[in-house]
Amino acid sequence: MDAGLFTANNVWMMLATALVFFMHTGFAFLEIGLTRQKNTINILFKNIFIITGGLLLYYAWGFNMMYPGFEEGSSGIFGFAGFGIGAPEGGMTPEYADGGYTWWTDFLFQGMFAATAATIVSGAVAERIKIGSFMIFTVIYVGLVYPIVGAWKWGGGFLDSWGFYDFAGSTLVHxxxxxxxxxxxxxxxSRIGKFDDDGKPKAIPGHSIPMATAGVLILWLGWFGFNGGSVLSADPELTSLVLVTTSLAAAAGGFGAFFLSTVLYKNLDLTMFLNGILGGLVGITAGADLMSPNEAVIIGFLAGLIIVLGVAFIDKLKLDDPVGAVTVHLICGIWGTLAVGLFGDKAGMGQFMTQLYGVLIIGAFCVICSFIILGGLKAIMGLRVSKEEEMEGLDIHEHGMDAYPDFTND
Known part of the structure; x- marks a missing residue:
């Protein structure tokens, strides 16, 4: 391979890595914007812990657990290539990864993905989880569950051999x-005050919708690296297609959510509009490289409709998700994964069933692991802060400081 092409590929992958890293700023802005001022530092602390701890865990063993190099004849379920990371012979040359990037770029790009799974949880549990319990959960889930599941597809495991497809992580990440x-x-x-005595949901407004809006726009920008980098090279045709399908799905998702929420609730709800954009992004992520622009618009628009219906469904179940994380990342993630079997280059009943099996297997594994980890933490040290701490805010009780001291009454 030409040295210039190898360099161009690697530079694009490093830029994509930076864009995915920048997404953590977007997640932080979105979460604090949609929650109350008194819990701002708590949310920021969790997000900083996730990216720092997640990267160190991925260095310590996660990368080698996710890409263990399954031997021929292996079950493709679990493998481990050892602790730490070290560049193999040829890892800095075009012979590695077909000249798409170097070993070090490979590690860092994948490491940026690793922490995202816990960041999704952070928003859902905002304003009432104990910080210590959350940190322990993050270490176990990011350190073990995420790389094991990732190995099943991206690491060449059994789902990969079945033909399961997830380009950039609608299922494997979101x-x-x-x-x-x-x-x-x-x-x-649920948070105190989320549901009335009759079980009807009540709005708990976030303290900064402008910040939440900035967070979504940052996430959209970061998705250029999330999906664009998943091409694993700077291939001009495929990279540009992926960026187009990603953007069109985001726009269509926002428009779908805006349209349906306006029809159902007769108001122009900005937060629903914002989550619709994210739903479109999550929905296209599994097949961004397979879809035409028309198909991307359809997938995104339907994801936007799913956002509105999903948020209402979660409320009906009396589950409290302050930022809509379950609807955006789980429900739209499932939709995007199944859409690979309905649209694009791989569409067909056989592919659809393979996608469905993958969703069910990964879902069962994640639910079981989550119940074991979180249920164990709840029994041993508790998950939820006291009523007093929740009412007064986690910033003061868990961190001893205020995010906006100049604007807080004594």
Whole structure:
């Protein structure tokens, strides 16, 4: 391979890595914007812990657990290539990864993905989970559950051999986080005041919708790296197609959510509009490289409709998800994964059934693991803060500080 092409590929992958890293800023802005001022530092602390701890865990063993190099004849369920990371012979040359990037770029790009699953959970459990319990959960889930599931497809495991397809992680990233979020909010219970005596949901407004809006726009920008980098090279045709399908699905998702929420609720709900954009992004992620622009618009628009219906469904179940994480990442993640069998280059009943099997297997594994981890933490040290701590805010009780001291009354 030409040295210039190898360099161009690697530079694009490093840029994509930076864009995925920047998504953590978007997640943080979105979460604090949609929640109350008194819990801002708590949410920011969790997000910083996730990216720092997640990267170290991925270095320590996660990368080698997710890409163990399954031997021929292996079951393709679990493998481990050892602790730590070290570049193999040829890891800095075009012979590695077909010249798409170097070994170090490979590790860092994949490492940026690893922490996202726990970030999804962070938003769902906001304003009432104990910080210590959350940190322990993050270490176990990001350190073990995520790389094991990732190995089943991206690491060449049994789902890969079956033909299961997930280009950039509608299931392997978003649904993995979404399943854990669902279990967590079930075990935690709703925030005080979320439901009235008749069980009807009540709005608990976030303290900064402008910040939440900025967070969504940052996430959209970051998705250019999330999906665009998943091409694993700077291939001009495929990279540009992926960026187009990603953007069109995001726009259509926002428009779908805006349209249906306006029809059903007779108001122009910005938060539903914003989550519709995210739903479109999650929905296209599994097949962004397979879809035409027309198909991307359809997938995104339907994801937007799913957002509105999904949020209402979660409320009907009396589950409290402050940022809509379960609907955005789990339900739209499932939709996007199944859409690979309905649209695009791989569409067909056989592919659809393979996608469905993958969704069910990964879902069952994640739910079981989440119940074991979170249920164990609940029994041993508790998951939820006290009523007093929740009412007064986690910032003061768990961190001893205020995010906006100049604007807080004494």
């Amino acid at each position: 649904s993995v986080g979404g399943w854990a979020a669902l279990v967590a909010i079930f075990l935690l219970g």
